Amino acid sequence: MVRKALLSSACIFAIASIASPAAAQQSTADGDDTAIDKPVNDDDFHEETGIVVTAPFSLDLNILAGTSSISGDTLTQEIEPQIGEILTKLPGVSATSFTPGASRPVLRGFQGPRILVLNDGLGTVDVSTTSADHAVTVEPLLLDRIEVIRGPAVLLFGGNALGGAVNAIDKRIPRSVPEEDFHFDILGSYATAADERSVSASLDVPLSKQLVFHIDGSYRNTNDLDVGGFVLSPELRAEQLEIVAEETEEGNLDEAAEAQELADLQGTIPNTATETYSFGGGLSWFGEGGSFGVSFSYLDSNYGVPERPGAEHAEEEGEEGEEGEEEEGPVTIGLEQFKVDFRGEVELPGFFEKLRLRASYADFQQIEFEGDEVGTVFDNQGIEARGELVQREQSVGNGSWRGASGVQYGFRDFAAIGAEAFVPPNETSQFGIFTLQELTFGKVDIEGALRFDSVDVSSNVIGIDRDFTSFSAALGFGYTVTDGAKIGINFNRSERAPVAEELFSNGPHIATAAFEIGDPTFGTETSNGAEIYLRIDRPNWQFAVTGYYNDIDDFIIDVPTGEEEDELPVFQFIQDDAEFYGVEIEGSVLLARAGKFNIVADGVADFVRASLDTTGPVPRIPPLRILGGLEAQSADINARVEVEWFDDQNRNAAFETETDGFTFVNAQVSWKPLGRDGNVTLLASANNIFDVVGRRAASFTKDFAPLAGRDFRVSAKLSF
Numbered sequence: 001m002v003r004k005a006l007l008s009s010a011c012i013f014a015i016a017s018i019a020s021p022a023a024a025q026q027s028t029a030d031g032d033d034t035a036i037d038k039p040v041n042d043d044d045f046h047e048e049t050g051i052v053v054t055a056p057f058s059l060d061l062n063i064l065a066g067t068s069s070i071s072g073d074t075l076t077q078e079i080e081p082q083i084g085e086i087l088t089k090l091p092g093v094s095a096t097s098f099t100p101g102a103s104r105p106v107l108r109g110f111q112g113p114r115i116l117v118l119n120d121g122l123g124t125v126d127v128s129t130t131s132a133d134h135a136v137t138v139e140p141l142l143l144d145r146i147e148v149i150r151g152p153a154v155l156l157f158g159g160n161a162l163g164g165a166v167n168a169i170d171k172r173i174p175r176s177v178p179e180e181d182f183h184f185d186i187l188g189s190y191a192t193a194a195d196e197r198s199v200s201a202s203l204d205v206p207l208s209k210q211l212v213f214h215i216d217g218s219y220r221n222t223n224d225l226d227v228g229g230f231v232l233s234p235e236l237r238a239e240q241l242e243i244v245a246e247e248t249e250e251g252n253l254d255e256a257a258e259a260q261e262l263a264d265l266q267g268t269i270p271n272t273a274t275e276t277y278s279f280g281g282g283l284s285w286f287g288e289g290g291s292f293g294v295s296f297s298y299l300d301s302n303y304g305v306p307e308r309p310g311a312e313h314a315e316e317e318g319e320e321g322e323e324g325e326e327e328e329g330p331v332t333i334g335l336e337q338f339k340v341d342f343r344g345e346v347e348l349p350g351f352f353e354k355l356r357l358r359a360s361y362a363d364f365q366q367i368e369f370e371g372d373e374v375g376t377v378f379d380n381q382g383i384e385a386r387g388e389l390v391q392r393e394q395s396v397g398n399g400s401w402r403g404a405s406g407v408q409y410g411f412r413d414f415a416a417i418g419a420e421a422f423v424p425p426n427e428t429s430q431f432g433i434f435t436l437q438e439l440t441f442g443k444v445d446i447e448g449a450l451r452f453d454s455v456d457v458s459s460n461v462i463g464i465d466r467d468f469t470s471f472s473a474a475l476g477f478g479y480t481v482t483d484g485a486k487i488g489i490n491f492n493r494s495e496r497a498p499v500a501e502e503l504f505s506n507g508p509h510i511a512t513a514a515f516e517i518g519d520p521t522f523g524t525e526t527s528n529g530a531e532i533y534l535r536i537d538r539p540n541w542q543f544a545v546t547g548y549y550n551d552i553d554d555f556i557i558d559v560p561t562g563e564e565e566d567e568l569p570v571f572q573f574i575q576d577d578a579e580f581y582g583v584e585i586e587g588s589v590l591l592a593r594a595g596k597f598n599i600v601a602d603g604v605a606d607f608v609r610a611s612l613d614t615t616g617p618v619p620r621i622p623p624l625r626i627l628g629g630l631e632a633q634s635a636d637i638n639a640r641v642e643v644e645w646f647d648d649q650n651r652n653a654a655f656e657t658e659t660d661g662f663t664f665v666n667a668q669v670s671w672k673p674l675g676r677d678g679n680v681t682l683l684a685s686a687n688n689i690f691d692v693v694g695r696r697a698a699s700f701t702k703d704f705a706p707l708a709g710r711d712f713r714v715s716a717k718l719s720f
Contacts (some may be wrong), residue, residue: 067153071145073638073670076187076715077685079198081220081274081303083117083138083146083168089644090148091546091584092606094622097699097707100194100225101274101303101333102135104128106698107148108548109580109608109621110163113499118157118167119341123410125362125382126337130414130423130501132700133511134366134378137299137337138168139278141187141200141218145169151490151531152449152474156388156404156436159451159472160496162527162550171202173293173343174212174284178204185719193687193711194222194272210286214295217279224304225272228691228709231265235657236309236703262309269705271304271330282341290346297339305331306705308513329371331511337364353392356406359385368418368511375510376418384410399441408432414500422507422516426459426500445478445488455497459504464520466503470495484537491530498522502556502573508566512700515565516558518573525575527552543587550580559615560655569655578618582608596634603628609651619653620698623661635676639669649697659697665689681717686710 068090070078078086084095084103094106107115113129117136126137140146149157150164157165186201202216230237240263247256280297307330344357366378388406395401408431415425434451451472458465472495478488505518529550536543555578558571588602604627610618629642644666649659668685672678688694691710695702 067147067149067151069145069147073681073683073717075140075143075146076189076681076717077668077670077683077713079140079189079715081140081196081222081276083136083140083166086140087146087148087166089604089627091586091604092582092608093148094625094696094698096132097696097705098132098701099303099305099705100222100272100708101276101301102128102133102305104132104136105148105166106620106622107150107163107166108582109610109618109698111620111698113160113502114162114496116154116158116161116165118165119360120169120173120343121157121167121358122341122360122384122386123382125339125360125380125384125412126335126364127366127378127380127414129499130378131509131512133305133333135301135303135333135335137301137335137339137362137364139200139218139276139299140168141198141220142170142172142202142216142278142280143168144171152447152476152492153436155434155449155451155472155474155494156406157408158432159453159470159494162494162496162529162552171204172214172216172280172282172295172297173341174204174214174282177206177209177212177286181206183719185717187715187717189713189715191711191713192226193708194225194274196220196222196713212284212286214282214284215280217277219277220274221276222274225269226267226709226711227269227693227706228688229266229693229706231267231269231704231706232262232309233657233695233703234660237263240309267709269306271306271332272705274301274303276301276303290344292344293342295341297341298337299339300334300336302332302334305333305511306701307331308701308704329369329373331375332369333366333511334369335364335366337362339363348389351392351394352389354390356388356390357386358388359383368420370510374418376416376420376422379415379417380412382410382412384408396439397441399439399444401437401439403435403437405435406433408434420508420510422509423501423505423518424459424461426457426461426504428455428457428500430455443480445476445480447474447476447478447490449474453495453497457497457500457503459500462504462520464504466498466520468497468524470497470524486535487533489530489532492527494527494529496525496527498525498556502558505573508568513568514571515568516571516573519575522556522573522575523554525552525554525556529580541587541589544585546584548580548582548584552578552580555612557612557618559619559653562655574615576615577613578610580608580610580618582606594632597632597637598634600631600633601629602631615654617651617653617656619656620700621649621651622696622698623647623649623659636672636678637669639667641665641667646694657703659695659702662692662694664692664694679718679720683713683715683717685713687713 080086081100082103084105087093087105088095092108096104105115117124119138124137128134128136147167154161154165183204188199190197198220200218205213207213240259243259244256278299280295282295284293339362342359346355348354361383364380368375386408388404390404391402393400393402410430412428416423432453436449439446453470455468474492476490478486480486503518503520505516508515527550531546531548533546554575556575558573561570561572563570585605590598591601592599607624610621612618624647627644629640631640644664646661648661666687670683672681674680688710694707
């Protein structure tokens with residue numbers, strides 16, 4: 001089947017290439033800024049953290065929806081082992097925070113397959129959407145930029161991204177020829193909360209005026225994560241103390257002591273250490289009319305999964321199948337991925353300006369260990385490819401018209417092997433056609449997108465083959481009220497085919513301590529939504545507010561039933577209508593100038609509410625969050641202090657515990673000792689200064705895996 005996928009992908013590129021004459025120089029144009037930036041003037045050299053979208057095909061478009069990004073020194077200071085944790089200070093973004101080794105982004109309350117995590121415009125080809133305990137195979141140490149994309153432009157990448165897309169951009173396929181003989185970057189850091197040591201380096205060497213070679217590598221090692229207080233939530237501590245009383249009364253002193261030890265556990269979360277290394281190399285050719293590049297990469301990651309108290313379950317043992325209790329070791333996960341990426345761009349004459357090609361193949365394996373024993377092995381081979389034609393800007397009356405259209409193909413061959421393989425082997429193939437068009441008439445911007453997807457999900461083992469056809473559309477209107485002030489509204493209708501895990505799951509999953517049951521009769525999930533926004537960008541202050549609403553038919557979600565199977569709680573996937581709505585606010589203002597420093601205040605606030613028609617609140621929804629910061633900015637030194645407050649989350653689904661609110665206080669400083677244009681940057685930060693216990697409401701493991709306690713981090717970047 002992989003051979004079939006490769007042949008199908010090759011056909012796409014062959015068809016797209018028929019219209020491509022030979023080559024032209026690679027474009028380096030950037031998209032328009034449409035999101036909040038901190039104040040910028042001649043004396044402000046703060047690293048840009050606003051939007052310059054570089055995802056393929058949205059590169060040249062004016063994105064109407066609220067899109068944000070993180071890069072430069074800000075990315076370095078916020079670096080974490082997993083991409084989900086890096087983005088949590090952006091508006092509308094939270095994280096699954098399952099464990100330090102596995103955390104995916106949560107956008108506007110959506111997670112899992114409703115969030116696309118991309119690597120330079122293509123899926124990561126891992127199993128991170130299969131379960132919250134599975135890591136994303138993107139190494140943050142090697143990234144240049146991370147973008148969060150919403151609105152009509154998301155349909156360029158998939159119709160299932162109700163919450164949006166996260167695009168991680170690295171340098172493995174060079175985008176230009178360095179002017180110097182070589183370009184070398186190195187980053188090293190140390191953080192105290194997990195005794196984290198990390199280093200990454202990359203080298204670009206022009207082999208000729210047209211050929212560039214790239215090589216990179218990274219290594220990270222952490223110990224178990226330190227936290228600010230008790231590891232277990234008040235509810236779980238109370239359960240353990242009840243067990244202490246019961247076992248003591250019955251004379252089971254060993255069991256009572258074990259429960260007391262769990263209740264008293266504080267300071268460090270056991271079994272949360274991580275170790276990750278990666279390396280890769282790439283080669284790009286730039287000629288008259290285009291560029292083509294390829295890269296090869298390898299990633300290996302090992303991390304522990306914290307155990308929920310009481311999650312142990314019985315196993316069958318003995319030749320005759322009698323049941324008995326068997327003590328299991330801690331659950332750890334080891335994964336590796338080998339990946340090949342291709343990117344090409346060809347300039348065209350006439351109506352189409354350029355053809356962009358992108359493809360990726362990955363061979364992924366993940367092993368869940370129970371102590372030293374192999375529990376379940378996940379194998380995943382996949383390919384994703386896309387060809388996109390970018391239109392040359394056309395004059396239309398007093399306005400202009402531009403856009404991009406293309407095709408996309410994806411194939412996944414997935415198998416879970418072992419006693420606790422909760423999903424049978426399955427294959428998924430997807431073919432999509434999309435277009436994004438933009439019209440500008442004076443102060444009015446109009447953006448529209450259409451997408452068609454055909455998805456086949458099958459499992460020969462259980463004899464089920466499901467076909468789904470989905471149509472998605474989006475339409476946006478923006479009006480420039482005056483220079484620097486814009487209002488707009490976006491409408492969207494998205495259809496999402498259920499994924500294999502939602503259809504076929506039926507078994508125990510040791511890493512999540514759950515017995516998961518899918519439903520092979522599920523139909524397509526359909527969302528109708530809208531968002532309205534106001535953005536103001538003045539020389540000394542900026543402000544943006546966005547309100548959104550999504551009405552979703554046949555929303556697929558796993559909910560606890562209250563029953564047990566194999567002494568594990570049963571989670572059943574169901575379909576129910578749902579609605580999500582919320583608001584995001586961000587802004588910044590230049591308060592004063594003091595010598596060479598600009599004093600800037602900024603803030604972010606977001607809130608989302610989500611409900612199911614028949615069962616009430618949607619589980620794992622982030623609460624109201626408010627973040628405020630004060631920053632001194634100059635050419636060589638930036639210093640910042642911030643306070644991030646989370647409200648209680650007491651609007652919970654059945655069997656879901658409440659989440660107490662908390663407040664983090666953080667401070668950061670960066671220094672360029674050789675000046676703004678120097679090649680050395682030193683950074684230091686203190687996060688959660690008051691060692692507060694914080695738990696993410698969006699996390700499956702919040703009750704026994706809180707966020708990091710007090711953490712001091714130092715980093716150094718060199719570039720030459």
